[in-house]
Amino acid sequence: MITELWKGLQRTLWDRPFKAGHLIHERYRIQEVLGMGSYGITYLALDRHTEEIIVLKQLRHTKAKTTAGLFSFQRESQILEALQHHPVPKLLNTFQDEQSHFIAMEWIKGETFEDLIFRDNQTYNEKETIAILLELLNITEHFHEKGIIHRDLRIPNIIQRDNKLIVIDFGLACYLLDKHEEIEDSNDHPEKLRMRAVKVESDLFALGHFALFLLYSSYVPQSKKELSWEEELEISLPFKSILRRMLQLDEPFHSAIDVQKALRSI
Numbered sequence: 001m002i003t004e005l006w007k008g009l010q011r012t013l014w015d016r017p018f019k020a021g022h023l024i025h026e027r028y029r030i031q032e033v034l035g036m037g038s039y040g041i042t043y044l045a046l047d048r049h050t051e052e053i054i055v056l057k058q059l060r061h062t063k064a065k066t067t068a069g070l071f072s073f074q075r076e077s078q079i080l081e082a083l084q085h086h087p088v089p090k091l092l093n094t095f096q097d098e099q100s101h102f103i104a105m106e107w108i109k110g111e112t113f114e115d116l117i118f119r120d121n122q123t124y125n126e127k128e129t130i131a132i133l134l135e136l137l138n139i140t141e142h143f144h145e146k147g148i149i150h151r152d153l154r155i156p157n158i159i160q161r162d163n164k165l166i167v168i169d170f171g172l173a174c175y176l177l178d179k180h181e182e183i184e185d186s187n188d189h190p191e192k193l194r195m196r197a198v199k200v201e202s203d204l205f206a207l208g209h210f211a212l213f214l215l216y217s218s219y220v221p222q223s224k225k226e227l228s229w230e231e232e233l234e235i236s237l238p239f240k241s242i243l244r245r246m247l248q249l250d251e252p253f254h255s256a257i258d259v260q261k262a263l264r265s266i
C-alpha cells in the first residue's frame, strides 16, 4: 500500500509532462499531450526541421531508471524500424537528452476505431466486420512473419486513414523469443493475460475481441437481461464458430492465415 502511494507520488513529481511550446532537443516543439501511458508520455510536436507535425514519445523518468523500462522503450523503436514498410507509424528518430529518452514517429492522422464507434456512432455489420478483420489479419500476419507479436490490438490502437488501416502503439509489442515477457501480474484479468502471452494466438484473441466491438456497434438491446455475445449478436453460425476459435473458446487457430482461410470460406 505504502509502496503504491510512494510510486504514485514519484510519478506526480517526476513524470509531469512538458507544456505546449516547450522545445525538445532544439528541434521538436510540443503542441499537446496525447496520452500518458504506464511507460511513456506521448505528445504531438512540430518538427522544426521538416515543419511536420509528428508524435513524440518520452520514456517516463521513473521508468528510465529501470532496466525493464529502458529495454521496453528501446524495443518499441526497434520493432517500429523492423516494420518500416508496413502499415505502422514510420520511425523518424530516437534520441536521449539530459531530460529523458525519446522516440519520434509519424503522426497517423485518422480515426481510431474507438473514435469511430463511440464518438461518431459508426456501425458495422457482419460483412463489414469480416472485411476489416481480413485486412487486419493480413497486417498481423506480416508482424508474425518477422517474429513480432503486437499484444495490444485493441480499438484505440487501430486507425483508419483514407480507408486504409494502420496499427499503432507498439509499447507492449515483443519478439516471440522474448519469452520472459510472459511474467505478468497474477492479479491481471484472465482476458488481459491471454492478450499478453508471447504467442501468435494472443493477437488472434485480441482481433476476436476487436471484431466483437465492431459487431456490438449495431446491436440494439432487446431485453434488460444480460446475455452472452453469442445470444445477443445476430451473426451467421460459421462466423460465430470462427470467433469462438479466435477467442480460444474452441480449438484455437495458430496462424493469421488460417483465420483468413476460414473467413474466406464463409
Ligand SMILES: Nc1ncnc2c1ncn2[C@@H]1O[C@H](COP(=O)(O)OP(=O)(O)OP(=O)(O)O)[C@@H](O)[C@H]1O
Pocket: 034, 035, 036, 037, 038, 039, 040, 041, 042, 055, 089, 105, 106, 107, 108, 109, 112, 156, 157, 168, 169, 171
Ligand atoms: N503514431 C501515432 N499517430 C497518431 N496517434 C498516436 C500515435 N501514437 C500514439 N497515438 C495516440 O496517442 C495517445 C497515447 O498513445 P500511447 O501510445 O501513449 O498509448 P496509451 O494508451 O496512452 O499508453 P500505453 O503505452 O499504456 O498503451 C493515444 O490516444 C493514441 O491514439
